[in-house]
Amino acid sequence: MGVWQPINEIAKNVEAGKASAVDLVTKALKIIDEKKEYKAIIAKTEKRALKRAKEVDTKVSKGESVGRLAGVPFVAKDNFLAFGADTTAASNILKGFEAPYQATAIEKLEAEGAICVAKANLDAFAHGSSTENSDFFTTLNPADKTKVPGGSSGGSAAAVMLDMAPFALGTDTGGSIRLPASFCGAVGLKPTYGLVSRSGVIAMASSTDVIGPLTKTVEDTALVLDVMAGKDELDSTTIERDKQPYTDLEVNKKPIIGVIKEYMGDGVDGDVKKSVSKSIEQFRKKGYQVKEVGLPYTDLALACYYILCPAEISSNLARYDGQRFGFSDKNAKNLLESYEMSRTKGFGAEAKRRIMIGTYVLTSGYYDAYYKRAQIVRTKIINDFENAFSQVDFLVSPTAPVTAFKIGEKASDDPLAMYLMDSMTIAVSLAGNPAISVPIQESDDMPVGLQIVARKNRDRELLSFAKELEGTK
Amino acid sequence: MANLSVGDVLALARLARLELNEQELKQAIVELNSILGYVEQLGDVDIKNDKPTIQVTGLKNVMREDKVIDYQASPDDLLKNVPSQEGRYINTKRVIE
Numbered sequence: 001m002g003v004w005q006p007i008n009e010i011a012k013n014v015e016a017g018k019a020s021a022v023d024l025v026t027k028a029l030k031i032i033d034e035k036k037e038y039k040a041i042i043a044k045t046e047k048r049a050l051k052r053a054k055e056v057d058t059k060v061s062k063g064e065s066v067g068r069l070a071g072v073p074f075v076a077k078d079n080f081l082a083f084g085a086d087t088t089a090a091s092n093i094l095k096g097f098e099a100p101y102q103a104t105a106i107e108k109l110e111a112e113g114a115i116c117v118a119k120a121n122l123d124a125f126a127h128g129s130s131t132e133n134s135d136f137f138t139t140l141n142p143a144d145k146t147k148v149p150g151g152s153s154g155g156s157a158a159a160v161m162l163d164m165a166p167f168a169l170g171t172d173t174g175g176s177i178r179l180p181a182s183f184c185g186a187v188g189l190k191p192t193y194g195l196v197s198r199s200g201v202i203a204m205a206s207s208t209d210v211i212g213p214l215t216k217t218v219e220d221t222a223l224v225l226d227v228m229a230g231k232d233e234l235d236s237t238t239i240e241r242d243k244q245p246y247t248d249l250e251v252n253k254k255p256i257i258g259v260i261k262e263y264m265g266d267g268v269d270g271d272v273k274k275s276v277s278k279s280i281e282q283f284r285k286k287g288y289q290v291k292e293v294g295l296p297y298t299d300l301a302l303a304c305y306y307i308l309c310p311a312e313i314s315s316n317l318a319r320y321d322g323q324r325f326g327f328s329d330k331n332a333k334n335l336l337e338s339y340e341m342s343r344t345k346g347f348g349a350e351a352k353r354r355i356m357i358g359t360y361v362l363t364s365g366y367y368d369a370y371y372k373r374a375q376i377v378r379t380k381i382i383n384d385f386e387n388a389f390s391q392v393d394f395l396v397s398p399t400a401p402v403t404a405f406k407i408g409e410k411a412s413d414d415p416l417a418m419y420l421m422d423s424m425t426i427a428v429s430l431a432g433n434p435a436i437s438v439p440i441q442e443s444d445d446m447p448v449g450l451q452i453v454a455r456k457n458r459d460r461e462l463l464s465f466a467k468e469l470e471g472t473k
Numbered sequence: 474m475a476n477l478s479v480g481d482v483l484a485l486a487r488l489a490r491l492e493l494n495e496q497e498l499k500q501a502i503v504e505l506n507s508i509l510g511y512v513e514q515l516g517d518v519d520i521k522n523d524k525p526t527i528q529v530t531g532l533k534n535v536m537r538e539d540k541v542i543d544y545q546a547s548p549d550d551l552l553k554n555v556p557s558q559e560g561r562y563i564n565t566k567r568v569i570e
Contacts, residue, residue, distance in 0.1 A: 097554055100546040194530045207528055234542070236535040237528070303512040314489065321490070323565050328556030335566040336490075344492040352491055356482075356501060357508055359489040370512065375525030377515050382526060415504055416511055432529030456529075 003031070003163035007072050007220045008247075010166060011113065014071035017060050021053035021071030021115065028073035028117045032164045038140045040149075040158035041075070044118045045084030049073070052115050067113030069227060074109065075159040075168040078119040079126055080211075081200040082106050089202045090134040091124040093320050093327045093346025103200030104235065105169060105211050105228045112227050117165055120155030124348045125317070126176055126204045128152050129421040132411055133350040140407075142184055143446055147404040150183030150421075152176040156214050157184040167215045167224050173204045174305055175399075175425025177212045178437040182399035182449025185439045187466070188214045189221050190425075192457050193432035194239040196225070197232030205312035206237075208305075208429040218438065218467040222247045225459065242460055249464040257283050258293035258392030263424045269402045271443035276398050279440045279450050279469065283396075286468070293392055295384040300377055301427035306419060307361050307374035308430070314358025317351060353415060378430050385431045389455045394465055397424050399437040399449035424451060434459045436466050475509030477502060 004010065013019035029049070032041055059066050076082055079089040081099035088094045106116060123133035131139040131154035139154045141147040142161040149158040153170030157180035160168045170177040172190040181188025189212040196211040203209060213224035223246075230241040259280055264273060283290050322328035322342025329345055332338035347355070361370035388395055400421060410417045428435045433456050437449035450469065454462035477485070482502050486493050493501055548561065557564035 100550045100554070101544045194532075233537045236537075237530055237532065239530055239532065297518075300515060300518065303514050306508060307512050307515070322556065324563060325554035325556070330557075332566055334570065335568045338566045339490040340492050343490050347491070352489075352497075353501070353504060353508075355489045355491065356485055356505060360477075360485055360505070360509070363485075363488070369516070372525055373515050373518075373520060374512075375527065376520040376523045377518055378526040379523045380518070382529070383523075414507060416507060430526075 002216065004166040006217065007069065007166050007223050010072050011068055011070045014056065014060060014113070015066055019071065021056035022050065024071045025049050025053040025073050025115055025117055028165050031162065032118055035162045035164065038142060038145070038158055038162055039137045040120055040139050040155045040162060040164065041118045042078045042088060042090060042121050042136060042155070043085035045082065045116050048084030049115050049117045052110070056113055056115070067111065068223070069109060070113035072114045072167070073117045073165040074114050075118045075120050075156060075165045076106060076116050077122050077153050077156045077168070077170050079122060079171055079202040080106055080169060081202070082116055082119065084116065085119050087119070087202070089125050090122045090136055091346070091348065091351070092135045093343070095327065097325060099200070101200060104197035104232045106200070108228050109224070118159070120153070120159050120168060122155055123152040123350065125202065125351055126152040126171055126173060127313070127350045127354055129175070129179055129418050130410070131155060132407065133348060135348045138407055141404045144404065146406055147446070148183065148407055150180035150400070150404060153214065154180045157181055157186045157188065160186045160214050160216060167213050167220055169211065170214050171201060171204070171209060171211055172429065173209050174309060174429045175422040177214060178399050178425045178435060178449065178451060179421060181214055181437040183404035183447065185447030186214045186216065187218055187221050187439065188212065188437045189225060189463070190428070190435050191225060191229065191459050192239070192434045194237050195241060195459060196228045197235040197238050199232055199234035203316040205309040206316065207308065207312060218463055218470050219247070219249065221436070222249060222463045225463070239457070242457070244460060246460045246463060248460065249467045251464050251468055254288050255393035255465060256289045256291065256391070258291050258388055258395045260298070260395050260397040261292050261294045262298050263397035267401050267423065268398055272398050272400070272402060272448055275441045275443050275448040276396070276450055280396065282469070291392055293388045293395060295388060295427065297377065297380040297384050298427045301381055301430055302419060302423050304374045304377045304381065305426045305430060306357070307370050308378065310354040310358035311362050311371050312358070313354045314362065317347070317355055320346065322346070381427050382431045385433060393454070394462070395453040397451050399451040400424060403443055403446035403448060428453050432456060434462050436462055438466050438469055475506050475513060477505055477509070
């Protein structure tokens with residue numbers, strides 16, 4: 001057994017008085033300190049966490065109900081607004097920002113007794129695939145300290161694999177949960193777009209941003225999703241949740257599996273392909289029907305995303321103007337200078353790059369050629385998935401074309417080298433379907449993730465199938 | 474092929490309310506042209522018969538009751554992140570000289 005029991009067991013033991021929330025939180029905080037060198041964490045929320053833990057223990061002693069996640073410590077990516085520490089999105093422009101309210105996801109978890117113990121590192125504003133774009137520091141991969149943990153939710157994935165908490169929260173806009181899950185060996189779920197409220201989460205690209213858990217097991221992920229999922233008045237893009245709990249993990253009939261042809265091609269590392277092929281063999285042995293399926297427009301997904309995503313970023317980051325919150329350069333002489341100087345000093349290189357591209361593609365005169373055209377290509381990408389799901393129940397592929405790379409290896413002059421890390425996760429983000437990365441057989445001692453994609457709103461079926469796979473690892 | 478000039482990138486930075494030093498400007502020209510060159514592959518796609526996708530939920534006109542939600546955050550809590558204030562007003566620089 002690992003450092004942490006399954007989440008539902010931890011909560012049951014707290015509820016029964018067999019474990020104390022204070023002990024659990026203390027244990028999490030201790031591990032965070034012991035493994036500081038990995039730089040997974042930006043700040044601990046120690047004081048508040050211990051106070052809340054005491055409250056849970058007091059409730060237990062009075063025989064009051066404490067919830068399905070009673071006393072369970074967790075780590076939130078630092079783009080979730082949360083009390084107890086600053087919310088920075090790993091950016092200099094938000095250094096010192098104190099959240100005046102909490103994200104709905106955090107509120108829902110706290111209502112069930114979960115306790116946020118720390119805020120995890122990320123690429124600033126979630127712009128990146130390695131945490132190297134954090135304005136503060138780069139997180140190290142728990143499997144190999146010389147390598148990146150993936151990103152942008154790299155701190156969250158590392159925190160889970162380092163046993164800092166039984167689960168962590170991440171956000172995924174083009175692969176930011178799935179990629180670090182794959183690089184670190186965690187389970188990482190990107191739910192159906194709209195299933196989890198994003199109120200109180202710092203926006204990146206609103207038309208693909210989702211929230212999801214990172215854990216060590218599919219069962220833990222299912223429980224966290226079940227607590228967070230559902231409509232929220234504070235986020236008008238949320239959809240109705242499944243009435244059946246996401247924790248009911250049962251596969252009723254043998255699903256048909258589609259292997260995404262385009263994601264098993266030349267761009268994929270040979271050893272990654274071998275691991276994935278082995279998993280596919282396992283499906284066959286279990287009696288699943290396996291087919292090859294094509295997504296003809298998927299090769300355009302990256303180009304499509306790198307128009308739509310910067311466009312939305314440039315709009316979402318316009319609010320950081322140095323006036324109402326965040327860094328403000330006091331040396332400015334007038335309002336325009338105040339905007340320019342605050343943003344110039346406050347934003348890192350990648351945020352600036354994306355703001356500039358976004359501004360360009362939204363400029364009148366270029367709007368039709370870039371932005372509108374990309375939105376139409378998005379429709380074609382969505383149609384690809386619909387066609388595929390008329391033939392199969394699940395699509396599988398590697399989560400990433402490679403295993404974790406060396407720190408600094410892709411920080412070249414060409415930002416496209418880094419963008420290519422997301423080439424297998426981005427199309428799914430554009431389509432809005434749920435997808436999960438599950439660790440499969442390692443390659444050269446580095447974790448490999450298998451991406452499984454399901455039909456929209458079939459998150460429970462996706463988790464059920466992922467659990468089957470987990471059993472064969 | 475995208476071919477942004479020095480002037481184009483400076484104008485763009487101005488629109489985005491960003492300042493670029495000489496080194497950043499040089500780098501931005503190379504990077505933006507590389508990225509825009511890459512995304513131009515979408516230009517070859519036949520888009521006559523498809524409609525743009527703006528969002529994927531299919532939700533339309535989401536309404537809710539117009540009621541106060543108690544966030545338990547006081548105006549002072551909301552003002553604590555303000556860079557410069559006078560009383561309960563937010564200070565900004567002059568707009569008109």
